[in-house]
Amino acid sequence: MKKKIAIIGSGISGLAAAAYASKAGHDVHVFEKNSIPGGRARQFKTENGYTFDMGPSWYWMPDIINDFFNDFGYEASDFYQLIALNPQFEMIFADSQLAVPKEYSELKVLFESLEKGAGKKLDAFMKAAQYKYEVGMKEFVQKPCHSWLEFVSPKIAMSAFKLDLLSDFRSYVKKYFSDARLQTLMEFPVIFLGAAPQHIPALYSLMNYGGYALGTWYPMGGFYQLILAMKKIGEQQGVQFHFNQAVEKIVAKDKKVTSIISNETEHFFDAVIASSDYHHTETLLEKNKQNYDENYWKSRTFAPSCLIYYLGFTEQIPNLKHHTLFFENELDDHIDAIYKDKKWPKKPLFYACCPSKTDAGVAPKGHENVFLLMPVATGIEDDEAIREQYFLEMIKRLEKHTGSRHLIDKIDYKKSYCVRDFVQDYNAYQGNAYGLANTLSQTAVLKPSIKNKKLNNLFYTGQLTVPGPGVPPSIISGKIAANEINTII
Template identity: 35%
Template sequence: MSTHQTHVAVIGAGLAGLATAALLAKNGLTVDLFEKNEDLGGRCGLWERDGYLFDTGPSWYLMPEVFDKFFHDVGTSTGEQIDLTTLTPGYRVFAENHPVPVDVTSGQAEELFDSLEAGGGKKLRAYLDSASRTYKLALDHFLYTDFRAIGPFLDKKIVSRVGELPTLLGTSLNSFVTKRFSHPVLRQILGYHAVFLGTSPDRAPAMYHLMSHLDLVDGVKYPQGGFITIINAIEQVALDLGVTIHRGSPVTRIVTADARPTQSTHGLRGKAGERIAALTGKRTKHVIGLETERDGERTFHKADLVVGASDLHHLETQLLDPEEQSFPQSYWDKKDPGPGSVLVHLGVRGELPELTHHNLFFVKDWDANFDAIYGKNKHLPNPASLYVCKPSATDSAVAPEGHENVFILVPVPADPTIGSGGENGIGDPTVELAADAAIDQVATWAGIPDLRERIVLRKTVGPADFVNDVNAWSGGALGPAHTLAQSAMFRTTNRSKKIDGLWYAGGSTIPGIGLPMCLISADITARGILHEVQPGTPAPTGPTFPLPHDTASA
């Protein structure tokens, strides 16, 4: 079978699925992409109503070089595809234990730290030097690998930092920060990144202090038109490269057949087939396609390879027979699904100068807050540490003139029984009560006493909606948490252990959650597939950056 005839079916048109499809099509494979919903993007979606445009998921643009690499690899550039604005300030912090809000901006954080703690700026420089070195090390050696080869980890740059690893891996981010800074707000500014990782500062390894490089060194950007513009851009790239997208086509089953020991399951013979056989000798099944259902009618779609870019728990436990599952329910029972979320989308009459584009509300007792979400006796925290986004501060297109677009995220336990949301207060009671409490908290802490009276549009989303909309495991808002046991080589692999030709991409697998991680996951999976079907293609053992940074997106 020639390369261009290799047929790949991708499940899920979130960012990872779209990116994987585009990368494979760019390299000559025939790709069909199947999405259960009519709209694309998965968690990175859009809700429009009455002149308001709400991002329904990710809202922080970080790790720009990852986007630059992806767009370069598919034949374009970030600058050609999206219009980025640098945010000043990057974000504003409202802290229960500090009466005055503080603005955080890359390049100016040392002054802020000095103002709150004697010698804080100097200590921050040392902290960020370490964060930047660790980030570069991760980007160059860990994030773009499938961990199937040991050679890349013997690089002298890694070996030279072996002495730091016990601290970075064996110490919590909370302890790492607390040892260096005493002011509670500064500790929170350096520790809140754990929430982006689906966990808490006392559960995330200190290795993740590298996240401070992203907001305090690189800075925070925003794509004009919202994050849906990223999805739209990659969708168009995929279509231009020949990807066929099937909307409203939920996959109900991955179809397999018994493996054939004398022939590669991709129809490849010779050295390529021998290589695949050597790598997959323990697999007793191979994919032959998948089955979709629409309007009660099931359809079989033949494919040589299948990439599951949707929720991995759903794929493994619902689309495969028990004996075919690499990660059965017993595996997930021992894992951490990360947090759930109550999301509150608000259209507000009049301006809200008290809020900037990104706003973080930190409660004084962080330990109790995080224990409510991740501890043994889970419950909704009250008060809660909140994230509030006001994109209308930067983008006039997301709200009618004279109005503001406000998005509140309330971290809650990953528990679908908390319920679903709805428009204008008709969601399940627990979800609506959490939304009411969050609105009142923002009003009080930010000094907007009439906030509730000025709301003209309201929609809530609860953990049960994440299950219904994107098949999210336990109703998780982000994906499996980045605890040490679920990071790097300890995270789920990007291919099935039991079925030849079945690959994975997205936040459930390596390297992790978030838009940049999903792009890297797509890169790893696409290169892994191409390494097997196109002799001579390098294995995904590290990044292949063609340029350090796309100047068009700077």
Template identity: 35%
Template sequence: ILRSAKALPKLRTMDSYVGQYFDHPKLRQLAEYKLVFLGGSPYNTPGIYTLMSHVDMNLGVYHPDGGIASVVDAFVEVGTDLGVDLKTGTEVTGIEPRNDEFRVRTDGPDRTFDRVVSNAPPPFVESELLPETYDRREQYWETRTYAPSAYLMYFGVEGEVDLEHHALVLPTDWKPHFDAIFEDPAWPEDPAYYVHVPSKTNPTVAPEGHEVVFALVPLAPGLDDGPERREQFRELVLDDLADNTGVDFRDRIVLEETASVSEFGERFNAPGGTALALAHPLDQTGPLRPGHRAPGLDGLYYVGAYTNPGIGMPMCILSGEHATEAIIEDAEGGIGPSVVPTSTLR
């Protein structure tokens, strides 16, 4: 890949690069919208991510039987078979380095480990879980570009919904929406959004005679998302969906849940309520993203979307593989955690 990368548009934005090949705005949008799921905008993400178009159009996208939860279940099964002791529903309240080990404080009994692997956001780990004597890198995290948050709507609908499994609803001029995310944070007036009807492919996710509908609208992190604002935006999106597709299922909704900026901040300790972690501008791509070894603290490792390779479930799984390789490398080097090499990124 590195040898081939010489021919890729590393320094040009995705929008600039795609514009070389497509004039029609809808064709350009189809080639560019996947960047939202990498936490970026066509106007701030390098053109090297046209690789994602190859993945989508040539390699294909796979839907796991039983939905994404089945991937979690598979990891639980593998871990259990390997003898992993899983403690669910346990909140970690502190991580205390002690010589060559770590005392992990929880809302239950404390535990001691030789090494710790964390998939919590590193800025949260460093500011809330580690001792105050540890370098919290506050300026570093404050100057990062964070990926969008999102307004999520989940509907259980009686009867059929005349939509495909996947649908994108994109205004002809979508730049104001991206500006409302990355330049001048605000709720978008004419949003671009994704609609997912998994029951079209997997009938087990809904009772017979019903459909499941999920809608995702990217938002700027940090927005006020109180009940009144959410209700107004819900109606705006469902009106827009009806205008663009002719589908209006509001009078057939039997179950509804929403999540937005607040939930991502409160449930996942995500800075500003980002839904995806760090974005992928050039200075947060590849080796410029945070490393798996925690700087200045041997034996602590990070996994997840804040590290390499980046955003997305497959990428997060790969980050776990990378962290595992780092741990094995450190252990096989015949050196203890106290002298593990760490990332130099500050």
């Protein structure tokens, strides 16, 4: 039976939920507080010719993303051109640097050059990681996680040992590699999951396979091409989008949501999927209708926020790759600042993205487009003076690596983005950028529920619920939420 469904927020999970719910035959309306779709994956253009993706920049797990398009009879290539990056990225250490090649055979040679026998060990690591990827991403993360009984299947039961759910990622990596640079290289992907490697299940070695083995890609025109494609598919299914519409209240009676109030206007719906920040969504309900109280959220481990600088330079910067990781300082010191001390790091690590190395269209001719990102703790003090302090350090290290001089004098566009901006633009709890950390105690059924426990037609989707943070998981989360709608109608 056709029902009228509201989606709150047009981030990746909201776009996915809208498309799948509309495909199932429902009348779907998306309410977005900002003027364009995408949430954290928005894009903006400057008057002097730069195009900046505001959030995601690593196009990993291309098969999972393509599964979304396949579900609607398309391929990702029907909407945008994907370029395989070579090298995939470069990692800068205090006394050396590593460029991760596109070809796996070359990656093995690199590993062997740094540690005798590491090439064969990489094969063994990736074979196990591929298994986890195929079971984890194709089955494990597809569950709504109402109960552990969902995981009682012969395949998952037989896979339990191989999935390494009870081993920590750091110890797991050390079983394979002794060289500190290789250990850091293999630990790097789990930083996206929002916790220290020693607190992340070894299951997530699947990230290494989804990245290093399947490749690092770039959609020409920027990551926002994915957003535009998802929106177009939604519209083809009949989804209606309402922008500049901040939802102020979710109205419920007895055990059902009856309406939402947006811009002081009431809109009636048969069901609601909230792609907005989970904690914020709960504040739109009466307290006795919320799944979790404030103490619950305070007890959770959140993935980091970040300090971002969007920069335009009047000349091209030599010796800079599309993706560059500046890891000259100790990883653990920065991680401790984020999770243990909850303070700005003394010796930070950071990431530079330079899409104009691949896509000339994102900067004026002869110019360079650079995005600097430094992970920071959620909820910390954020002012312009602190931002500028770290900006100057990042620029200094960028100059040292590239051999460029006086880069500050060559900037013709500069914009910063940090904790308070995540709160303002996305109502992000404590300004988190990446959602809830994928620690063992916050995995699957132990994550915030995808369904409201007191209202039978309110569901949640996105990086604060199952399956977790990241672009492919957010797409999957939207699909799960849309499927859940069908179980109550």
